[in-house]
Amino acid sequence: MQIRKAYSGDLDTLLEFEQGIIEAERPFDVTLKTGQFHYYNLKEMLNRDDCAIIVAEENGQLIGSGSARILDAKPYNNYGSYSFLGFMYVDPSFRGRGVNRLIIDALKEWTKSKGLSEIRLQVYSDNSSAINAYEKVGFKPILTEMRLT
Structure with missing residues (x-):
C-alpha cells in the first residue's frame, strides 16, 4: 500500500469518494439535501498550498483519502x-x-511541516464507528454541537 499526496489525475475517484462520504453520513443528518451535492471543492483543494489531500493506493487503485486544511x-x-x-x-x-x-499519520506529518501542532476534525455524534476510528489514533471529543428545529 502506498500513501501519497493526491494529484489532478485522481479527481474522478476523489469525487466518487466524496459521494461515498455523503451517503454514509445521510443517516446521521436529516438536514442534508437529497440528490447529489458536494462538501468540498476538490479541484481547488488539489492546487492550494494551505491544503493537502492524501490518498491510499493499492495495486494502482485508490482505496482511501483524507484532507487537511489550514484554518485560522x-x-x-x-x-x-x-x-x-x-x-x-x-x-x-x-x-x-x-x-x-x-x-491520518501522513496528514499529521503535513501539519507538522506547516509548523502547526493543533489538529481538529468533526464527526457526527451518532457515528460510533467513525468516532472509534478517530479515538484509536488519539483524537478526543471536546464539543457537541446541538440543534433545535
Missing part, C-alpha cells in the same frame, strides 16, 4: 492556526486494515 483559529484560542481534517474515506472492502491510521 478563533480569537480566543491560544494558537493562531490549526489543521482541520476532512474528506476521510476508506473503501468498505479495505476497512479494518489500518488505512485510516496511515492517512
Whole structure:
C-alpha cells in the first residue's frame, strides 16, 4: 500500500469518494439535501498550498483519502492556526486494515511541516464507528454541537 499526496489525475475517484462520504453520513443528518451535492471543492483543494489531500493506493487503485486544511483559529484560542481534517474515506472492502491510521499519520506529518501542532476534525455524534476510528489514533471529543428545529 502506498500513501501519497493526491494529484489532478485522481479527481474522478476523489469525487466518487466524496459521494461515498455523503451517503454514509445521510443517516446521521436529516438536514442534508437529497440528490447529489458536494462538501468540498476538490479541484481547488488539489492546487492550494494551505491544503493537502492524501490518498491510499493499492495495486494502482485508490482505496482511501483524507484532507487537511489550514484554518485560522478563533480569537480566543491560544494558537493562531490549526489543521482541520476532512474528506476521510476508506473503501468498505479495505476497512479494518489500518488505512485510516496511515492517512491520518501522513496528514499529521503535513501539519507538522506547516509548523502547526493543533489538529481538529468533526464527526457526527451518532457515528460510533467513525468516532472509534478517530479515538484509536488519539483524537478526543471536546464539543457537541446541538440543534433545535
